Structure formats: structure tokens, C-alpha cells
Amino acid sequence: MMVRENHEKVFVFEDDAIPHRNFKALLRELPHRCVEADVLLLGATIWHTKHTDWPSGACFDASRATFxxxxxxxxxxxxxxxxxWLQANTSEPYDHVYRHLQQKKLSVRVAFPPFLVIPDISHPSLINNNRTAIQFDVIKRAEVHLWHLKDYPMVQIPTQIMKTNVSKRPDFPGR
Structure with missing residues (x-):
């Protein structure tokens, strides 16, 4: 639809996206570097072992550690x-497309600080159900990814949930 109707730009939100409590204001105040990006991640999970390894500055370029x-x-x-990319690489998770886009000379940036959106990680992933315990621990993930949880209004999310094989859940597509 977005291609056929030739929209200039589109927002894409997954159903587990949790917007910052000041989302509208933060969106209006995005720096020019963010606004000019071809793809702008409104939130991200950055998997560096140390925060000192993080890119610096507002609206940084996505790296290999950006998901x-x-x-x-x-x-x-x-x-x-x-x-x-989707037609050629259907086996990889969607967030692996960023490297491909950068190779095509498109700008892929992350709106930060702060993230405008964080994911609800309290449930098993439908893409990768072999994740480690930290990936379901909201408190630890907040530390790793610099999420200030008080800024993201949400229903109380358990800080730890049991990893389950989602394909055995009755609500899993195809059952």
C-alpha cells in the first residue's frame, strides 16, 4: 500500500511498542539529523557490553549492535x-535489513536521547523463542539499553517471565 499510494513517509509500529510519555513533543522536536534520515528507528535495542561503546550524539547512525x-x-x-531485501532474505529477522540499506547508501539512524519508543519485552518472541533470560528481564534490559522506564507508561510488566516455546501456545498462528 505505501508503495502503491506513493506515501512520502510512513510510521510503522509493532503491537508491542510503548511510546515515551512525551512522544508527541519529542517527535516535534527531533533534530534535523533525525528528520533527514531515510530510515529512523524511534527506538532500538543496542547490544554493546559497555555504554562507553555506544555511539554518541543525538540521532546516531545505526551500527551492527543496533536492533x-x-x-x-x-x-x-x-x-x-x-x-x-525481504524477497531475497526472508530467513533473517527484519531488523537485519539496516546493514543492507546502509550498503545502498541510505541513512539509517536512531532517535536518541531519549528513545521515543521501547518494546514490551515481557512476552516470548514470535521470531526467536530461544532467547536468554536477560532478554525477558525488563530491569536488566533497561540498564543495558538505557531505557528510563518511568518515562514509558505501561501496564505493570513482570520483570521476569518464563521462556516458553510459543509454537505450543494455543494462540500461535497455524495452530
């Missing part, structure tokens, strides 16, 4: 390269 597709702003120039 998450739970909230994006896509510009028209990115639509076809994304679709081509």
Missing part, C-alpha cells in the same frame, strides 16, 4: 530496497 523494528519512520526512498 529493533518496533517503531520506525520510513521514507519513500527506502520502500523498494526494503521490499527487495
Amino acid at each position: 529493533g523494528a518496533f517503531a520506525l519512520l520510513l521514507k519513500r526512498v527506502s520502500y523498494r530496497p526494503i521490499l527487495q
Whole structure:
């Protein structure tokens, strides 16, 4: 639809996206560097072992340690390269497309600080159900990813949940 109707840009939010309590104001105040990005991650999970390894400055370029597709702003120039990547690489999670886009000379940036959106990680992933315990621990993940949980209004999320094989759940598609 976005390609056919030729939208200039589109927001894409997964159903587990939790917006910052000041989302609208933060979105309006994004620096020019963010606004000019071809793909803007409104939130991300950065998997560096030390915060000193994080990119610095507002609206940094995505790196190999940048993941998450739970909230994006896509510009028209990115639509076809994304679709081509999906058609050629259907086995990889969607957030692996960022490297491909960067190789195509598209700018992929992360809106930070603060993240405008964080993911609800309290439930098993439908993409990768072999995740480690830290990936379900909201408190530890907040420390790793610099999420200030008080800024993200949400229903109380358990800080630890049991990892389950989602394919055995009755609500899993295909059952």
C-alpha cells in the first residue's frame, strides 16, 4: 500500500511498542539529523557490553549492535530496497535489513536521547523463542539499553517471565 499510494513517509509500529510519555513533543522536536534520515528507528535495542561503546550524539547512525523494528519512520526512498531485501532474505529477522540499506547508501539512524519508543519485552518472541533470560528481564534490559522506564507508561510488566516455546501456545498462528 505505501508503495502503491506513493506515501512520502510512513510510521510503522509493532503491537508491542510503548511510546515515551512525551512522544508527541519529542517527535516535534527531533533534530534535523533525525528528520533527514531515510530510515529512523524511534527506538532500538543496542547490544554493546559497555555504554562507553555506544555511539554518541543525538540521532546516531545505526551500527551492527543496533536492533529493533518496533517503531520506525520510513521514507519513500527506502520502500523498494526494503521490499527487495525481504524477497531475497526472508530467513533473517527484519531488523537485519539496516546493514543492507546502509550498503545502498541510505541513512539509517536512531532517535536518541531519549528513545521515543521501547518494546514490551515481557512476552516470548514470535521470531526467536530461544532467547536468554536477560532478554525477558525488563530491569536488566533497561540498564543495558538505557531505557528510563518511568518515562514509558505501561501496564505493570513482570520483570521476569518464563521462556516458553510459543509454537505450543494455543494462540500461535497455524495452530
